[in-house]
Each structure stands twice: as structure tokens, then as C-alpha cells.
Amino acid sequence: MENDATNYVIRAHDDPSALDAEAWNALLELQDAPTPFLRHEYLSALHRSGSAIADTGWAPVWLTVEHRGVLLAACALYLKAHSYGEYVFDRAWADAYRHHGLAYYPKLLGAVPFTPVPGSRLLAVNDAARDMLLQAILALARQRGLSSVHLLFLSDADRAACERGAWMQRDGVQFHWHNRAPEPYADFNDFTRNLQRDKRKKIAQERRRVVEVGVSYETLEGASIDAAAWDFFYRCYTLTYHAHRSTPYLTRAFFEEIARTMPQPWLMFVARLGGQRIAASLIALNRQRRVAYGRYWGAVAHVPCLHFDACYHQPLAWCIAHGYLRFEGGAQGEHKMARGLLPAKTVSAHWLADQRFASAVSAFLQQEGAGVGAYVDELNERNPFKPG
Numbered sequence: 001m002e003n004d005a006t007n008y009v010i011r012a013h014d015d016p017s018a019l020d021a022e023a024w025n026a027l028l029e030l031q032d033a034p035t036p037f038l039r040h041e042y043l044s045a046l047h048r049s050g051s052a053i054a055d056t057g058w059a060p061v062w063l064t065v066e067h068r069g070v071l072l073a074a075c076a077l078y079l080k081a082h083s084y085g086e087y088v089f090d091r092a093w094a095d096a097y098r099h100h101g102l103a104y105y106p107k108l109l110g111a112v113p114f115t116p117v118p119g120s121r122l123l124a125v126n127d128a129a130r131d132m133l134l135q136a137i138l139a140l141a142r143q144r145g146l147s148s149v150h151l152l153f154l155s156d157a158d159r160a161a162c163e164r165g166a167w168m169q170r171d172g173v174q175f176h177w178h179n180r181a182p183e184p185y186a187d188f189n190d191f192t193r194n195l196q197r198d199k200r201k202k203i204a205q206e207r208r209r210v211v212e213v214g215v216s217y218e219t220l221e222g223a224s225i226d227a228a229a230w231d232f233f234y235r236c237y238t239l240t241y242h243a244h245r246s247t248p249y250l251t252r253a254f255f256e257e258i259a260r261t262m263p264q265p266w267l268m269f270v271a272r273l274g275g276q277r278i279a280a281s282l283i284a285l286n287r288q289r290r291v292a293y294g295r296y297w298g299a300v301a302h303v304p305c306l307h308f309d310a311c312y313h314q315p316l317a318w319c320i321a322h323g324y325l326r327f328e329g330g331a332q333g334e335h336k337m338a339r340g341l342l343p344a345k346t347v348s349a350h351w352l353a354d355q356r357f358a359s360a361v362s363a364f365l366q367q368e369g370a371g372v373g374a375y376v377d378e379l380n381e382r383n384p385f386k387p388g
Contacts (some may be wrong), residue, residue: 016043110151168352170348173345240297
């Protein structure tokens with residue numbers, strides 16, 4: 001679509017490699033909540049590796065808005081043939097459509113595939129461009145006769161734009177650790193001293209059980225994560241999915257791609273026992289904003305409490321030692337509160353073409369939102385930190 005009067009050009013791209021990676025990443029860095037997962041290299045790796053493509057139910061329809069050749073706004077969109085790998089669950093909505101003889105799929109999704117990390121989705125140089133991008137997304141959905149549009153795990157700027165556009169919004173809950181302010185924790189022991197006695201004792205017991213068995217850790221960063229380490233990690237990653245009778249979303253080629261094109265954000269903890277690698281956890285880093293994101297874990301041998309140590313205690317100790325401000329523990333999991341991660345609300349935005357369903361979903365989201373608010377209040381009453 002092109003507006004000759006204003007020279008705005010809106011394009012939908014089915015191949016991420018057709019976009020200018022440098023322009024995309026520069027636009028991302030202007031946002032209020034950029035993450036490594038929306039970098040062009042990361043999203044392109046998902047595509048080139050066959051992890052997020054049409055054949056797996058993720059057909060890219062990346063939208064861009066340009067003015068006189070300058071990228072003003074962009075959004076990584078996907079035509080979805082299912083609701084897997086999203087972490088904001090709408091299968092009940094799909095079932096309701098099917099019961100009424102209507103097609104819910106394909107739907108249009110603005111998200112990072114398989115990655116429930118909050119961050120900027122509507123990349124734009126300013127609010128006016130962001131609003132224009134939202135309008136373009138709706139125009140695309142109407143043009144293709146799609147049932148709905150879903151924008152997941154939004155930043156504050158995205159949420160405000162969706163409010164201006166009267167989109168329905170849905171709350172969720174994750175668990176995030178925050179460093180102490182204004183005086184950061186001196187070390188991991190300083191952090192645990194601020195927890196209530198039972199939580200502090202639990203963490204000490206978990207760490208002691210791992211140490212007493214003889215587990216040690218190798219910490220690998222960026223380019224120091226070699227192919228052998230990635231191979232071992234991928235073996236662990238697949239075992240986690242198989243243990244839950246599921247199929248891994250990501251291919252080995254995906255990790256090969258990100259190791260080659262964007263090695264800087266990655267931090268890997270490899271657990272060893274008797275000189276052998278037995279487990280690995282992978283963390284992503286936003287080094288500029290000092291934020292860490294817990295991503296994947298797996299083990300080839302069972303050691304009691306190793307999961308908690310590799311996925312929470314080791315990353316938190318690293319974050320404290322390196323002055324990081326926040327560690328996001330990923331989707332779900334009240335057990336994270338016992339390790340000092342507190343509830344944090346997440347927001348997604350939704351548009352449904354059928355007004356009857358839109359009204360029903362809006363009423364549901366109001367009730368669900370009240371329940372989420374009450375749930376967060378209940379969680380906050382169980383704060384693991386000492387009073388004050």
C-alpha cells in the first residue's frame with residue numbers, strides 16, 4: 001500500500017531477509033523496552049533454521065511503514081495456523097469459533113515465537129508512527145479476512161498505543177527478580193539475608209545439596225560458548241521437552257545461527273559432576289540495560305535441587321556480581337517466589353473482527369482481569385522478603 005500524497009509506504013514481507021537488518025535493529029534500540037529477542041538476527045535465525053516458518057504454523061508477514069525511504073515503524077507479525085508456542089492461551093476462543101461454524105485460524109500474531117518475554121513489539125520512531133502501524137495491522141487483517149489480531153507481552157508504549165486504539169487488553173503474571181535500589185546487593189549472601197528465614201534456609205539447603213554431591217559450574221559467555229557446548233546444551237534442551245512428552249520448538253540449526261550471527265547476548269551455565277557435563281541452563285542478556293532473561297534448561301542426569309541451582313541461584317549470583325538490575329524468570333511458576341522473584345503483570349492486546357465474539361471476549365477479559373488482580377494481591381501478601 002502506498003499513499004502518494006504523503007509518501008508513506010506500507011509493506012508486508014514474507015521473508016525477513018528482505019528487510020534491512022541495520023535499520024530494523026536501529027529502530028528497535030529507540031524503543032522503551034528492546035530485548036535481544038526482537039533483533040533482526042534472532043528473528044531471522046528462527047526463520048532460516050526452519051523453527052518459525054509456514055510449515056510449522058508461523059508464516060511471517062512482517063509489516064513496515066516507510067517515509068521517503070526511511071523506516072518509521074515495523075512489527076514482526078505471523079499468520080498462525082494454531083496457538084502453540086505463544087504462552088497467552090486463547091484455545092477456548094478458537095473452540096467457540098469452531099462450535100459456531102466459524103474459522104479462527106489463521107489469525108494474525110505480533111510476538112516473538114516461543115518466547116514469553118515482555119518487550120517492545122510495535123517498533124516506531126514516535127507515538128504517531130506507532131498509531132499508524134496499528135492502523136496498518138488492522139487494515140492487513142481486514143484485507144485478508146482474518147478472524148483476529150493478537151499482540152503479546154507488550155511494553156508500556158505498546159500498551160498505551162493499544163489503549164488509544166481501543167484494543168482489548170489481557171493481563172498475565174510472570175515472576176521477576178529486581179536488584180536492590182538504591183544500594184545494590186553486595187553478593188548472593190547479602191541478597192538471601194534480606195529474605196525471610198524459611199526462604200533463606202530453603203535456598204541454603206538447595207545449594208548445599210548440589211555442592212555436597214560434587215557439582216561444579218562452568219560459566220560461558222558469548223563467543224566462548226563453542227560448538228561442543230552448544231551441542232551439549234541442545235541435547236539437554238531436547239531432553240526437557242521429551243520428559244514432558246513434547247516436541248522441541250527450536251532446531252539445532254537455530255542455535256547454530258544465533259551463535260554465529262549474535263553471540264554477545266548469551267550466558268550459559270554448564271554443571272559438571274566427576275568431570276562430566278550433566279546439565280546446562282541458557283540465559284539471554286541485554287547488556288546495555290543490564291537485564292537478564294532465563295530461557296532454557298536441561299540435564300542428562302538427575303541431581304536433587306540442580307534445576308533450582310542452575311536456573312535461579314547461579315544466574316542471580318551472576319546478576320548481582322555484574323550489577324544487573326533485573327532477572328526475568330520466564331512464564332508461570334509460583335515456586336520462583338521462594339527464590340526472590342516477585343509477581344509482575346504482563347499485558348497483551350487483542351482485536352476480533354466479529355463484533356459478537358469481540359463483545360463476549362471483552363466481558364470475559366474484564367472478569368479475568370479482576371481475577372488476575374486479586375491473584376497478584378494474594379501473591380504480594382506472601383512476599384518472601386523481610387518486612388521493610
